[in-house]
Amino acid sequence: MTGMHLSLSGKKGLVIGVANETSIAYGCARAFHDAGAELALTYLNAKAEPFVRPLAEALSCPIILPCDVETPGALDAVFDQIERDWGRLDFALHSIAFAPAADLHGRVTDCSPEGFARAMDVSVHSFIRMARLAEPLMDKGGTLLSMSYYGAEKVVDHYNLMGPVKAALEATTRSLSVELSGSGIRVNSLSPGPIQTRAASGIAHFDALMEKTVAKAPSHSLTSIDDVGAMAAFLVSDGARSVTGDILYIDGGYHVID
Numbered sequence: 001m002t003g004m005h006l007s008l009s010g011k012k013g014l015v016i017g018v019a020n021e022t023s024i025a026y027g028c029a030r031a032f033h034d035a036g037a038e039l040a041l042t043y044l045n046a047k048a049e050p051f052v053r054p055l056a057e058a059l060s061c062p063i064i065l066p067c068d069v070e071t072p073g074a075l076d077a078v079f080d081q082i083e084r085d086w087g088r089l090d091f092a093l094h095s096i097a098f099a100p101a102a103d104l105h106g107r108v109t110d111c112s113p114e115g116f117a118r119a120m121d122v123s124v125h126s127f128i129r130m131a132r133l134a135e136p137l138m139d140k141g142g143t144l145l146s147m148s149y150y151g152a153e154k155v156v157d158h159y160n161l162m163g164p165v166k167a168a169l170e171a172t173t174r175s176l177s178v179e180l181s182g183s184g185i186r187v188n189s190l191s192p193g194p195i196q197t198r199a200a201s202g203i204a205h206f207d208a209l210m211e212k213t214v215a216k217a218p219s220h221s222l223t224s225i226d227d228v229g230a231m232a233a234f235l236v237s238d239g240a241r242s243v244t245g246d247i248l249y250i251d252g253g254y255h256v257i258d
Helices: 024-034 049-058 074-085 113-137 162-179 206-216 225-235
Strands: 012-016 038-043 063-066 091-094 142-147 185-192 247-250
Touching: 012 024, 012 074, 024 038, 024 049, 024 091, 024 142, 024 225, 038 049, 038 074, 049 063, 063 074, 074 113, 091 113, 113 142, 113 162, 113 185, 142 162, 142 225, 162 185, 185 225, 225 247
Parallel strands: 012 038, 012 091, 038 063, 091 142, 142 185, 185 247
Antiparallel strands: none
């Protein structure tokens, strides 16, 4: 039996969620690029651009655009550019999440209607919008990936509001996988262990969470952005053509321990 070489040569993909070189989305983008894919990369706003553009240019991305999903028309503009330049899309990664600090650091019981709505809009509904915009560009099939966390399944200290939000994201992933299957589009969610990223810095006592993970996970190690990237690259490859509707854990086995 011969080994299978992972190749994304000829594939075109969109990566949303790179903030800097420690971003999980950047680990995924790097893995896509190394496997031969051509990428479109977005950055949040003008403040983020100096951190993201050099990374995108190092990956030879021909499309580098701003995309704040809370700005009306911003996501549509990205897909319009992809349609003009490429005319198609093979895969897209959604790696963004947000909750207002006051709602994230408080009890779920006490979260505000406005904070809950914003968290769901940025973290979940924008993935739905991305899927809707991607569908016509994936007329020969494709792959959509979202980014979740174990806090969607179990209550994790200090994860608070993002637990219900990520649970909604995972349910959405399953629903989209069924609805888009007729178009040959696969939809999966990645669930990495805790990684020290800019986004993670907003979670209280994150260092303690990482220490607990190392102690409890069978691997006794933390996940890296390259670990997540390797899984993401496989999932958008033809080798994963039978994988859809799944939550793929990259957490050293943490999720199997009681």
